[in-house]
Amino acid sequence: MTDLPWWKTAVVYQIYPRSYLDTDGDGVGDLEGVRRRLDHLKWLGVDALWLSPVYRSPMADFGYDVSDYCDVDPVFGDLAAADTLIGEAHDRGLKVILDWVPNHSSEQHPWFVESRSSRDNPKRDWYVWRDSAPGGGPPNNWVRSWSDQPAWTWDEATGQWYLHCFLPEQPDLNWADPGLEAAMHDVLRFWLDRGVDGFRMDVIHLIGKAPDLPDDPPELAALSHVPLNHRPETHVLLRRLRSLLDEYPGDRMAVGEVYLLETSQVVSYLGDDDELHLAFNFLSLYTPWRADRWRGLIEAIEAEHDPVGAWPTWVLSNHDNQRHRTRLGSERRARAAAVMLLTLRGTPFLYAGEEIGLEDAVIPADRVVDPGGRDGCRAPIPWDSGPSHGWPVEDPWLPWPPDAATVNVATERDDADSILHLYRRVLDARRASIALCSGELALLDGLPDGLPEGLPEGLPEGLPDGLLGYERRSGDDRRVVLINFTHSPVSIHHVATTGLTVEISSLRADAAGPFAGQLDADEAVVLRP
């Protein structure tokens, strides 16, 4: 339909492998479980899978602490299972993106074992080691994630501190060392040679650090260092990573987790189309469910991306945040949000389970396992209504999400009105419309249609309160999307909707027909000529 690179028109589906589907009975999902659901994903209509880490790991951070970047952890399978999955995904036209964790390894990685063995070990500088500050204590004031503790741990044996922006079990790698950089490039080649289509790069903005590691500003020093690290060194490293990807055929793609909350900073990591291809836009996770706030966000994202030719991304849920079904408080809102996510301009990222409207699981205190408090959104996917929900065990590594007897894939597949079928319909509509995939986006404004001339001053301009509308257009292809953020019905008579037909309603499977200017409470619609 277009000659754009695949990652501009694709819908990416994030799988948290521990929770997708277990096949060997240990209560933890595995690669074979993902393989068995490829036909389901094809049926749903997504284009690419992103797998959260499946490398060897002691699991202090559930795979984001890697002890071997070139092997699969036995809990998930082995390299042969990865090869099979990549091959069978490709057979179905699905791309495969691996999570890559370049900022830190596990403390059990042989590189770190060597690095900490002595001050003159050849890999000493592959990690960030420093002496105590003058007068004692950690070398600077950086704070690690998920606590108010220093980002440094003292190593008694060699008498220095090592840096870890996350857990002490996750020492930061030193990308200023050419040997480390080369070793990490080899990791990427290892997987590119196995056919992966790209990488989701974990906290990629952290890899370049100021050589003298200055203190964070005192007024921000209570924050973790992670959102504060914005350095020119990273751009140099990213340009070399991009050249490596570009050596491979087939548009291998890098999407970065750039955990900075200023969009202009985030976009800078796309460089001049010579760094990342895409960067996550996390503001969409934190924007309240209000038409004015979303309008502001969309305007800001368009303004930061469009002029520099950058391509936006959109996300509502992931493995680090409360699911949007839980955050928004109702399935009706989650449905409207899904229609918006899949019709905005940019690459949408879905998080497995959102398509069935999963809520976060309630985790009893004695089942909490994540040091960052994120277990709720990582609960296992219920595939059917039985007691073990399609898994080989009734009690997997985390408790089931609420209402799994009805909120599960099999039950919703049998119900054309389910949120699962809504996702499928919108994905279908998107694939069939170049305007929705890649067209321009224009927010709807202006006076409602049909008002008399010479209106008194002060009449509200724009759409009714609580309604967001935008038009997507590419050549002759055109769609209008309307989202009612309120819990009451609204009427709209807008020139952009004249003569249009309802293609999708977030609330009804059988919505087709002329648009009558009415939206139900919490309803979103896609209109077409």
Ligand code: GLC
């Ligand atoms: C990213 C990941 C998160 C992980 C952290 C450390 O933020 O998304 O899950 O804990 O990096 O690797």
